[in-house]
Amino acid sequence: MVPLFISGVALLYNIPNFKSQLILSRSAVAGIFSGEIQYWNDNRIQQTNSETLPNHPIQPIVRSTSSGSTSIFTSSLSHFSPTLWKYGKVTMFPNITSTNFVSVLTSLAVTESVIKLEYSIGYGSPADAAFMSIPVAKILNKAGNPVAPSISSFKAAAQNFLTVDNYFVEIVDGDAESYPCAGVSYFLFRKTLSSCDKKKFIFNFLSWIYTISTPSTSDLIFETNYFAPIPNSYKEHLVNSIVNQISCGTLTLSSLPHLEQFGYAMIAVGSVALSLCFTLALVGGVRCYYVRKHRELHKIMSYIEEGPSGKPILIMFSDIQNSTKIWEHVPKEDMDHCIKRHHEIVRSLLTAFNGYEVKTEGDSFMVAFGSVVDAVKCVNLIHTRMMKEDWPPSLLSFPTNVETVDDDGQIIFNGFRVRMGLHFLSEGEYSAQLDPTTKRTDYFGPGVNLAARIADIALGGSTFISKELYDMLENNSNIEEECGKLFLNSYGYHSLQGIKEKRELFMMLPNSLKTREGRFIPNSKMQSNGSTNAILHSNEKKY
Incomplete structure (x- = not known):
């Protein structure tokens, strides 16, 4: 090393x-x-x-x-x-x-x-x-x-x-x-390499790295990437104590004139084509990494980001329960702060769990995930983070936002009650297209519409999921290890706007919030399609 x-x-x-x-x-x-x-x-x-x-x-x-x-x-x-x-x-x-x-x-x-x-x-x-x-x-x-x-x-x-x-x-x-x-x-290599070709490569590479000239090509490349070269005094010591001791059998590589010239003079001068080719070959990994990395950074700077596609995805829709009425109750300055904080919490978790923000309108988010585990962990943490936020008293004075405790005195509601709908789509169930205005990927198809309708039915402070996603979670023996304990309930069959057949929906929460069950504020859209009994008589499933 x-x-x-x-x-x-x-x-x-x-x-x-x-x-x-x-x-x-x-x-x-x-x-x-x-x-x-x-x-x-x-x-x-x-x-x-x-x-x-x-x-x-x-x-x-x-x-x-x-x-x-x-x-x-x-x-x-x-x-x-x-x-x-x-x-x-x-x-x-x-x-x-x-x-x-x-x-x-x-x-x-x-x-x-x-x-x-x-x-x-x-x-x-x-x-x-x-x-x-x-x-x-x-x-x-x-x-x-x-x-x-x-x-x-x-x-x-x-x-x-x-x-x-x-x-x-x-x-x-x-x-x-x-x-x-x-x-x-550090650069790690095995001293016991039996291949002379590999030893020659290491010798040439280290000889180039430790070239003592001002400036050397290696120094210039390092400094371009914000790396400081090893001081010349240490280079000289390393060449003498390590590099020049590399041998192949009884032959010390530094004694070969062509290698010495190749490793020192030609690279140091940097004016010979062979030297340039050798330099590019040796630092290809560094240089390609640099180019690739900064292309990605340019993409970030331009905010042109492509969402997951060409594979199964999950679509999530979210909004805040009773947000219109809350706006009428809470002073504008406080509500502006709370909505901004809501967005910051959601976006920070999307970043942490690779959620792709498709679009935002008001307090609603549309998000795509490429991983079931990421999606489940993200939506569960949104509920937890919202509950733990230090909301202003004006927000907490609204009936749906008041602090609520369970029978053991544990806080289970506090502040905004976010409701989310989450659905799993296979590769052929959606279309992904780049929106020319937003420069972001948007998603279309019946499965996307289903995710939006599931969110409409969800109760504030919960996530409702489709039967397809429920079956995936039920059949995954590692789900508890990957996502933590889950609390899942069947909420019966629902007629959803624009969806031909009734669909069975399930509530999902982190197990730590399972005592929210029975304390939800009814959703008028759920009541309107005759599903109220599902709220009272759910088939609980825990993981």
Whole structure:
């Protein structure tokens, strides 16, 4: 294992109308990502910023999969404040109990989420932030200097810790001008390779990486991707101690003149066609990754996003029960805030569970999912998040929004009661087309209409699902492990507008909210088609 380059983890943020560059202390960073600091105007954030920060919940964006970025970042948090960050250095971000956290799969998804979600902050790629002009926070390092992620601050971090005798060290939390969330990326190869061809390739690759020239082609490519090259003093040591020791049998590869020329002179000069071809071949993975990645970023920037298609999908429709009457009851300023918060909660969970927002109208969402597990987890968490939100008293004074507890004193309703309809469609049951106005995929067909009608029937604070989806959940022996315990009820057969035959519908809730059963406010559309008995006499099924 040998070091390739030095990189860092940037803190990308989206704070509307905040014009200054955000500055965070080390303890504030640990407080935000441990869930201890939950509002942007918390004094621990405000004290390092002259511009007033908003009184709004922070939405941290974190990685849900194992990653080197998470390893570097959590190592930094461990140094910043061991009392606030109690999880140590981990490659997979821990499950923080705060309801505002959003987990996404990739670094690119962090970038996308920060762009879309106001009042969010996430750890990700400084190259993505620079390419997309997303603001990044400065962090007060150990010396008290506010430092942003940059090539120079990464190099300063390396100079702070690396020695020619020990380059397997953490370089987080340095002082002087070093960025405190930096790390070394390594190249792993087996010393026991029997193939001489593979050894020659490794020798040539490392010789190119450790070329000592200003600037070398490898350095230029790394810096394009916001990676700081290994300092020349370390390159020389690595060449002598490792690269030149690579041998094939009794033959040391560095003793071959053509390889030495190929590995050093030709690549360093970069003026020979063969050298260029070799460079492109070796860094094809890096370069192709860079091009592919930034094409995707351009797609995000242009907001031209294609939804799932060419495979089975799930369509979800949602709205807020009695929203028209609530608008008449709640002051406009409060209602504007509540609707905005409703949208933020829904969108944060769509991002976390790969839900594709097809369109939004008023308080209604149309969403497509490519995974049953993602869809089920998302809709269940929407109910939970709405219930746990700190709604203003004016909203909670409306009859359908009042706080309600079950027989054990547990809160089961609080604030908006969102109702959702969810239906599974096979590949041939829908048509997907790009809307030229919205630049988003829209979906058509009888199955889409069915999902909308199911949502019409649903009770506020619940999700109604089709028989097709119910059967899939019932036949999935791993459903509890994948989605948590579910509470499912048959709500009988219903006549649905525009649907020829009556359809059997089922209620779905997370098992933690099963005591909502029997406490729902009736839906006039359900009553109008003679289905009231289904509410009173349901066939309960638990998982």
